[in-house]
Amino acid sequence: MSLLQIDNLSLSIGGTPILKEVELAIAPGEVVGLVGESGSGKSMTALTIMQLLPHLAQASGRVTFDGIDLLAASEDQMCALRGDDIGMVFQEPMTALNPVKTIGEQVAEGIRWHTKAGRAEAEDRARKMLDRVGLPEAKFPLSRYPHELSGGQRQRVVIAIACALKPKLLIADEPTTALDVVLQAQILDLLRDLVSENRMGLLLISHDLAVVTEMADRLTILRRGEVMEAGDTARTLSEQQHPYTRELALASMHVPARPKAHIAGSAKPLLEVEGVSRNYPGRRKSLFRPAEPIRAVDDVSLTIEPAQSAALVGRSGCGKSTLARMILALDRPTAGAIRFRGETITGKSEAELKPARRDMQVVFQDPYGSFDPRQKVDKLVAEPLHLLETQPAKAERREMVAHALHEVGLGPRDMDKYPHEFSGGQRQRLSIARAIITRPKLVVADEPVSALDVSIRAQILDLFAELNQKLGIAYLFITHDLTVARAMSDEVLVMHEGKIVERGKTANVLDRPRSEAAQALVAAAPDLHRAIARRMQEQG
Amino acid sequence: MTTYLFKRLIIAAITLVLASMVVFAVMEILPGDPARLMLGFNASADQVEELRNQMGLNAPLLLRYLHWAGGLLSLDFGRSYTYSVPVIDLVRERVVVSLPLALIALALSTVIAIPVGVFSAGRQGRAGDTFAMGAAQFGVAVPNFWFALMLIYLFAVWLRLVPAGGFPGWGAGIWPAVKSLLLPAVALALPQAAILARVARSALIEVLNEDYIRTARAKGLPYRAVLWRHALRNAMIPVLTILGLQFAFLLAGTIIIENVFYLPGLGRLVFQAITQRDLIVVESVVMLLVAAVIAVNLLVDFYYAVVDPRLRGRQ
Numbered sequence: 085m086s087l088l089q090i091d092n093l094s095l096s097i098g099g100t101p102i103l104k105e106v107e108l109a110i111a112p113g114e115v116v117g118l119v120g121e122s123g124s125g126k127s128m129t130a131l132t133i134m135q136l137l138p139h140l141a142q143a144s145g146r147v148t149f150d151g152i153d154l155l156a157a158s159e160d161q162m163c164a165l166r167g168d169d170i171g172m173v174f175q176e177p178m179t180a181l182n183p184v185k186t187i188g189e190q191v192a193e194g195i196r197w198h199t200k201a202g203r204a205e206a207e208d209r210a211r212k213m214l215d216r217v218g219l220p221e222a223k224f225p226l227s228r229y230p231h232e233l234s235g236g237q238r239q240r241v242v243i244a245i246a247c248a249l250k251p252k253l254l255i256a257d258e259p260t261t262a263l264d265v266v267l268q269a270q271i272l273d274l275l276r277d278l279v280s281e282n283r284m285g286l287l288l289i290s291h292d293l294a295v296v297t298e299m300a301d302r303l304t305i306l307r308r309g310e311v312m313e314a315g316d317t318a319r320t321l322s323e324q325q326h327p328y329t330r331e332l333a334l335a336s337m338h339v340p341a342r343p344k345a346h347i348a349g350s351a352k353p354l355l356e357v358e359g360v361s362r363n364y365p366g367r368r369k370s371l372f373r374p375a376e377p378i379r380a381v382d383d384v385s386l387t388i389e390p391a392q393s394a395a396l397v398g399r400s401g402c403g404k405s406t407l408a409r410m411i412l413a414l415d416r417p418t419a420g421a422i423r424f425r426g427e428t429i430t431g432k433s434e435a436e437l438k439p440a441r442r443d444m445q446v447v448f449q450d451p452y453g454s455f456d457p458r459q460k461v462d463k464l465v466a467e468p469l470h471l472l473e474t475q476p477a478k479a480e481r482r483e484m485v486a487h488a489l490h491e492v493g494l495g496p497r498d499m500d501k502y503p504h505e506f507s508g509g510q511r512q513r514l515s516i517a518r519a520i521i522t523r524p525k526l527v528v529a530d531e532p533v534s535a536l537d538v539s540i541r542a543q544i545l546d547l548f549a550e551l552n553q554k555l556g557i558a559y560l561f562i563t564h565d566l567t568v569a570r571a572m573s574d575e576v577l578v579m580h581e582g583k584i585v586e587r588g589k590t591a592n593v594l595d596r597p598r599s600e601a602a603q604a605l606v607a608a609a610p611d612l613h614r615a616i617a618r619r620m621q622e623q624g
Numbered sequence: 625m626t627t628y629l630f631k632r633l634i635i636a637a638i639t640l641v642l643a644s645m646v647v648f649a650v651m652e653i654l655p656g657d658p659a660r661l662m663l664g665f666n667a668s669a670d671q672v673e674e675l676r677n678q679m680g681l682n683a684p685l686l687l688r689y690l691h692w693a694g695g696l697l698s699l700d701f702g703r704s705y706t707y708s709v710p711v712i713d714l715v716r717e718r719v720v721v722s723l724p725l726a727l728i729a730l731a732l733s734t735v736i737a738i739p740v741g742v743f744s745a746g747r748q749g750r751a752g753d754t755f756a757m758g759a760a761q762f763g764v765a766v767p768n769f770w771f772a773l774m775l776i777y778l779f780a781v782w783l784r785l786v787p788a789g790g791f792p793g794w795g796a797g798i799w800p801a802v803k804s805l806l807l808p809a810v811a812l813a814l815p816q817a818a819i820l821a822r823v824a825r826s827a828l829i830e831v832l833n834e835d836y837i838r839t840a841r842a843k844g845l846p847y848r849a850v851l852w853r854h855a856l857r858n859a860m861i862p863v864l865t866i867l868g869l870q871f872a873f874l875l876a877g878t879i880i881i882e883n884v885f886y887l888p889g890l891g892r893l894v895f896q897a898i899t900q901r902d903l904i905v906v907e908s909v910v911m912l913l914v915a916a917v918i919a920v921n922l923l924v925d926f927y928y929a930v931v932d933p934r935l936r937g938r939q
Contacts, residue, residue: 136841159846167844174842179835182854191833193853194843229933245843 086148086254087112087285088133093145095128095309097138102128103309105145110253113283115276117300117317119293119332121537122508125309126289128257133287134172135162150252167194171246175258177239181230187214195248210468213244216482217274235400236267240274247278253285254278260295264400264564270403272299291537293336293485294610297619305329318619321612325393326430331539337612338542339571340549346392346574352426353387354525354558355411360384360420361582362406380406382582383420389522390525393552393559395590397578397605403563407579408528412446413437425525442471445519449531451511455503462499462515468522488517491554492547509540513547520551522561530562566609570594578602628935632925636918643914644696647907648689656901657681657719662705692907701908706708706900711908719912721791722882725805725812725905726874733820734867740817741824741863744849747831757825763818764873768877772811772884779807789886812877816870823866827859834858861931868924872917 103125112114120126131137133147135154146153150169152161166172166475174180181190191210195201201209207226214224217240223236230238239259246254256275260268276299290296296303297317304314305328313326324330340404361384362494364379381403388394398404409415411422413429422430424440432440448454455464465485469476476484486496492513503511512532519527529548533541549572551557561572569576569590576593578586580601586593597603659675660667662870677684681689694703701711741757747753780788786807792800831837832855840850890909896903929935 134842163844163846164846166842174835174838180839182836182840182858183934185854186933190839193840193845197844197849214742231934242839244878245839266893530709 086110087150088287089112089146089148090129090133091146091148093129093132093139093143093147095125095132095137095143097128097139101309102141103132103143106306106309106311107314108287108304108311110285110287112252112285113279113302114302115279115286115288117291117296117303118287118306119291119303121291121295121539123305123308124454126291126306127257128183128309128475129288129306130172130257130287133253133255134166134170135159136166147439167246167251168198168249169250169252171249171254173239173242173246173254173256173259174281175261177235177242177262180242181238185229186226187219187224187228187230187233191241191244191248194245197383198249199549208377209352209612210244210248213248214241217244217247218270219244236263236271239267241262243271244280245273247282247284250282251284255287255289257289258291258567259288261290261292265566265608265610266399266459266604268295268610270502273462273554275299282439292610293321293332293538294612294615297612297615298610303426304500305332318616321616322620330401335538335542335613337567338545339612340542340546342549342553344553345413346389348389348392351390354390354392354425355386355388356423357386357407357411358421358423359383360407360410360422360428362403362410362415363418375442381410381417381583384579384582384586385420385582386577386587388526388558388560391552391556391558392575393573394575394577395561395563395573396579397563397566397569398575398601400564402579403582404579406531408446408530408560408562412444412528413440424496442468442522443525445522445524445527447515447519447527447529447532450535451508451515453481454515455511457503459502460499461489461501461503464503465499465514465518465521481492489514490522491551492517494542507540509536509543512536512540512544516544516547516551520555520557523555526558526560528560528562531564532561533568534563534565548572564605566594566605580603626927629926633907633924634818636922640915640918641693643918644693644911647910647914648692650908651903652685654903656903658705658901658903662855666701670706696908697910702904704902704905706897706905711905713914714808714905715890715908718888718890718893720794720876721887722878722891724802725809725878725882725887725889726871728802729794729812729816729877730867730871732809733817733870736813736817737820738824738863740821741828742856744821744825745828745832746847746851750791753846757822760818760821763814764822766815768811768815769813769880769884772808772881775811776885789884791889792888797839804885805887808878808881808887811884812874812881815916816874820866820870824863828855831855831859840906857931861928864924864927868921871920872913875913875916894919 088110091105093103093106094101108116108129117125118129128137132143133149135157137143143155149165152165181187188207188210191213194205195206195209196203211226213222219237219240224237230241233241237241241387243328251475259275262272263271272295277284278284283353288296288299300317302315303317303320305312305326307328312328313320313525320329321333360381362377362381363379366375366378377549382409396404396407406415410417415428421428423484424444427440429437429440462482462485466481469484471594481501485499489496489498494510494513494517503514506514536544545568548559552559558578559572561568564568573590575587575591577584578593578599586599586602593602594606597606657672659672659679663671663675664718680688681713699712701715702710703709704714707714740760741814744753744756776788779785787804794801837850837854840854878889879895882889882891883895890912894906894909897909
């Protein structure tokens with residue numbers, strides 16, 4: 085018998101249909117993947133099960149958990165289920181914990197609430213649970229506060245909260261999306277172990293087909309609130325009967341065509357980074373002793389040639405972004421020199437930097453956060469034009485914006501819209517338009533596609549490739565996602581604890597990593613081909 | 625944590641010194657010669673000059689500041705020009721009226737505002753919230769002296785529950801004294817409570833939308849428990865900031881309210897001192913109020929460190 089049975093579930097919020105006749109079942113000990121792009125209703129399905137839907141949400145159909153009709157259950161009944169029989173883990177570990185309570189209090193709280201255990205007993209159980217999720221007492225006493233933990237450690241605490249009472253069902257909503265690949269692999273391993281230990285059912289929600297394939301026995305593919313395809317993971321993905329399934333699978337493995345391959349050593353380097361280090365003031369341990377500095381970037385050297393695409397990969401916190409900020413002259417190195425087109429840019433004034441800034445632009449990760457919501461597109465995209473020697477007239481300016489928009493696949497009519505009128509993918513096109521309007525020689529792209537859905541992501545990667553081919557722009561991609569590196573770069577630089585530990589041709593580094601850090605990254609990176617093959621093998 | 629507190633303490637001390645300089649400078653700039661005022665307009669120039677020498681008014685500016693500031697530290701505020709008694713005696717008499725008044729008002733506004741804020745945040749956009757926030761809007765808009773007059777009319781003139789004004793002194797017993805402070809405290813507190821309720825509401829709404837509230841709900845805690853255990857403590861941080869700032873307004877507000885209710889407090893003292901050009905009294909009382917506000921805000925800073933563990937590690 086199913087542990088969770090969803091039949092004919094429809095949901096609307098304030099009259100807007102969100103889910104249409106969704107069917108889903110999970111048996112004890114089974115891992116079911118729920119895959120879909122943003123807005124497909126994945127999270128709303130989870131919140132329906134938890135009965136934590138926003139106001140004005142109306143659900144119809146049947147959701148049965150362990151014989152209880154959840155849609156008809158009272159709030160008291162739901163409170164008894166939540167955190168006891170059904171646990172939930174969320175996407176964003178950085179904000180999922182209460183900043184003013186210790187991790188011990190937060191794990192013990194649910195235990196005390198549901199079992200009426202005393203403080204000492206609950207803390208004892210919380211301690212055991214934290215040990216179980218890989219937070220041993222010696223380094224992580226109960227008295228730690230969330231801000232003292234990293235993202236991966238916080239996610240472990242959230243999992244400890246959700247699994248403290250050995251729930252029959254765990255709902256994990258994008259549990260690893262905010263983490264780097266190595267942490268992701270660790271968290272997925274932990275979830276897998278918890279499933280087999282307690283015969284727990286796991287509903288794993290993700291936009292990442294590779295992650296779900298590695299984890300789930302069965303999967304359900306959701307699009308715009310409707311189930312497209314559901315079934316055995318290996319069969320569904322190897323046969324790809326439904327066109328949308330095929331589309332998703334293709335998009336997640338997409339490699340853009342770049343017919344003109346870059347030939348190394350063909351030109352003078354565009355960017356030279358020589359022995360660059362960056363120290364940050366560390367935490368002061370005593371009032372009277374100066375703080376030990378933290379070395380975020382440690383003696384890094386690299387070169388990028390014109391039209392070359394390089395990927396800087398590494399785990400979160402390895403110093404990638406700090407290095408990028410120094411290359412963009414947004415931060416000053418503690419030591420070393422950075423030369424752009426042969427000219428040193430370190431220690432120059434803003435006025436002297438103008439020509440370099442013109443030829444060096446940036447695309448950020450978050451297409452939502454990087455635009456002022458109160459300005460129109462023509463102003464936003466034209467922003468870098470102040471770097472030009474002669475300021476274009478208004479008409480000319482609009483023409484340049486229209487041209488840049490055209491190059492990224494948007495129309496001239498989009499000029500008079502506001503950022504909120506665009507989808508996530510379109511917004512990332514806007515940031516690319518803004519980056520290329522001054523005809524730069526180098527674009528630094530910091531995780532440019534990690535906030536995007538797979539199909540959009542494929543399109544944006546195509547766009548990057550096209551601009552590289554057409555305009556000869558060199559790229560420095562900063563990413564923890566090896567598929568992006570593989571798809572887009574000629575050369576890969578692996579960064580670890582502030583140092584470049586390995587560099588080489590992309591295929592060489594990713595197929596035969598030599599350094600420990602690169603090997604760890606490659607081993608942890610989810611790969612759809614590999615995951616399907618493994619599943620097929622397991623099932624014979 | 626000690627580093628944080630130590631830093632706050634130093635900053636508070638520096639603020640106090642700077643404020644004393646500003647107060648002293650303003651009093652220097654103000655027209656009117658205290659010696660001339662004390663002696664009246666019939667006094668000869670020689671007499672005035674002699675008194676100026678006696679009062680130390682002819683000494684260099686820096687010396688006079690140091691003398692004055694040094695006096696403040698040892699609670700020697702000098703002598704009032706008009707009453708010819710030590711300022712500290714005047715202040716001591718009045719502070720026992722003003723301080724309880726401000727504290728009662730502060731307590732009242734907190735006790736009113738936080739439940740209203742919690743109520744409204746829980747019913748965001750619904751009738752109860754709209755009504756409560758409408759009332760708060762009204763409370764912000766109405767000047768407190770008008771409000772005070774209405775209170776007098778209703779409770780003192782019509783219902784005859786409390787006196788319309790005056791203060792019997794603490795010697796008359798605690799209840800009569802408190803009773804005569806009740807209306808002024810309410811008049812002072814309500815506009816502040818209205819502002820505070822709005823702040824509490826928006827702070828709570830923001831906190832209730834945080835991810836960790838969802839985590840707490842997913843643990844199985846009912847709404848009420850989530851509110852008390854997780855939301856309120858986080859929402860208190862902005863509420864306390866405003867409360868600290870409001871204390872300054874409460875103290876300033878006493879100047880009007882004490883006049884309306886005819887209370888012999890610091891507000892009235894400073895008001896009379898200004899009209900009589902009794903600058904030394906004005907200086908001293910203003911410095912006292914400044915010190916009180918800085919002290920309250922220092923307490924708020926300390927409270928942050930108690931509530932927010934992230935501040936404790938900070939330098």
